Amino acid sequence: MSTLRVKAISSLHAEFSVPGDKSISHRAAIIGGLSNGVCEVSNFLPSEDCLNTLKAMRALGANFEIIEELEGYGPTKLRIHGQSMKLKAPEAPIDCGNSGTGMRLLAGLLAGQEFTSELFGDASLSSRPMGRITVPLAEMGAKLETLGDKPGCAPLRIHGSKLKPIDYDMPVASAQVKSAVLLAGLFAEGTTSVTQPSVTRDHTERMFAAFQLSCRTENNKISVPSGQMPESCDIIVPGDISSAAFWLVAAAAMDGSRLLVKDVGLNPTRTAILKVLGRMGAKMTEILHSSTGEPIGNIEIHGAPLKGTTLLPEEIPNLIDEIPVIAVAAALAEGDTHIRNARELRVKETDRITTTVENLRKMGADVEEFEDGMIIHGGKRLKGANIESHGDHRIAMAFAIAGLFAKGETVINGTDCINTSYPGFAHHLDAIRHERTNPEDFNLPVITK
Numbered sequence: 001m002s003t004l005r006v007k008a009i010s011s012l013h014a015e016f017s018v019p020g021d022k023s024i025s026h027r028a029a030i031i032g033g034l035s036n037g038v039c040e041v042s043n044f045l046p047s048e049d050c051l052n053t054l055k056a057m058r059a060l061g062a063n064f065e066i067i068e069e070l071e072g073y074g075p076t077k078l079r080i081h082g083q084s085m086k087l088k089a090p091e092a093p094i095d096c097g098n099s100g101t102g103m104r105l106l107a108g109l110l111a112g113q114e115f116t117s118e119l120f121g122d123a124s125l126s127s128r129p130m131g132r133i134t135v136p137l138a139e140m141g142a143k144l145e146t147l148g149d150k151p152g153c154a155p156l157r158i159h160g161s162k163l164k165p166i167d168y169d170m171p172v173a174s175a176q177v178k179s180a181v182l183l184a185g186l187f188a189e190g191t192t193s194v195t196q197p198s199v200t201r202d203h204t205e206r207m208f209a210a211f212q213l214s215c216r217t218e219n220n221k222i223s224v225p226s227g228q229m230p231e232s233c234d235i236i237v238p239g240d241i242s243s244a245a246f247w248l249v250a251a252a253a254m255d256g257s258r259l260l261v262k263d264v265g266l267n268p269t270r271t272a273i274l275k276v277l278g279r280m281g282a283k284m285t286e287i288l289h290s291s292t293g294e295p296i297g298n299i300e301i302h303g304a305p306l307k308g309t310t311l312l313p314e315e316i317p318n319l320i321d322e323i324p325v326i327a328v329a330a331a332l333a334e335g336d337t338h339i340r341n342a343r344e345l346r347v348k349e350t351d352r353i354t355t356t357v358e359n360l361r362k363m364g365a366d367v368e369e370f371e372d373g374m375i376i377h378g379g380k381r382l383k384g385a386n387i388e389s390h391g392d393h394r395i396a397m398a399f400a401i402a403g404l405f406a407k408g409e410t411v412i413n414g415t416d417c418i419n420t421s422y423p424g425f426a427h428h429l430d431a432i433r434h435e436r437t438n439p440e441d442f443n444l445p446v447i448t449k
């Protein structure tokens, strides 16, 4: 089991870009694999989660070639050979690793095929709720079995069936559930609709549009007709704002610092983190380079003394993955930060309410835990501690950031999981810890094939 050791730094002046967006990379692998030709994907995220989805699509017949790869990881630029909506039965059960997105989206895709398939994952994924997708998919006529020891959990056995369209009122605000139903809808007979209780990330809808698939959004209802063929196209994946969030918090909380994150995704369904840091006192500018498809731009942030804030209920789905690091920012801020209406955190890679509160307390922060979140009474000096990631990438990275502010050394145990979303995090952390300012020191080694 690997560890990261972190000590406090006194300044942060850096310019770099973070690896590709995880959500968009999964969708590029899946929809590219369904398309009617060759798709070149640039800045693909070579993290374990996305590589598992890429391999799953290969097992279903959509092969890929590597054009460039991140040394020691996998493709950052690749060519996917789309199968014109005709997938083949996989020869073995498909491994989704740690990825809820991979498993739920693939389950939607597999529900309407003419074969039986199985999806499995690691211990964390095997304890996460799958009823949220098996219920609507069963309503469409799919036959799904949950084979896990825990009721309603993976492994999943999917007996592909003829699907009928549904008009689904989604009880939880989940982009994974929405996307599973929409992908199944491509294979149903008629128009499938999903109504979400509040706005969730819209990468599937944008990726459908890039592949010229008709998909309508009216208020919170998204509809997709069946019988369509995705037109192959090239995709440029923006940097992942959820990965950038770690450094944005580090810079925001360090008075006098300056950070420029380049070529990052600025999709408005993902940028609530910027609003929150702004309310906490960080000074920020966003410069949009391109707004077709997925918006991409730069974020420049200057640190300032932070103050507490309240996360709005409608912001929660937009920044759900950033909450562990927002909680760290809150501990560093003066005053109280209220994070409520966030029960979904309990069914992420870990129960992120428990793992965030436990580790913040170890570092000396004053936190109250609630069933649906936490209140952080900020402003106490953090002290170095022995932190457990519990195998959760975002917990490991959030507490590495806390370590940059703590008195004494912070040791984070179990950091291999970081590779599920941010290959190269340790390299970037090393450059930040050594207070490097040369952009070249942040470059990750890419090999052209």
Ligand code: S3P
Binding pocket: 022, 023, 024, 101, 173, 174, 175, 176, 177, 179, 200, 201, 320, 321, 344
């Ligand atoms: C994701 C959606 C979110 C998020 C996850 C990625 C996606 O999950 O937490 O990391 O790519 O659709 P839910 O929408 O299920 O909350």
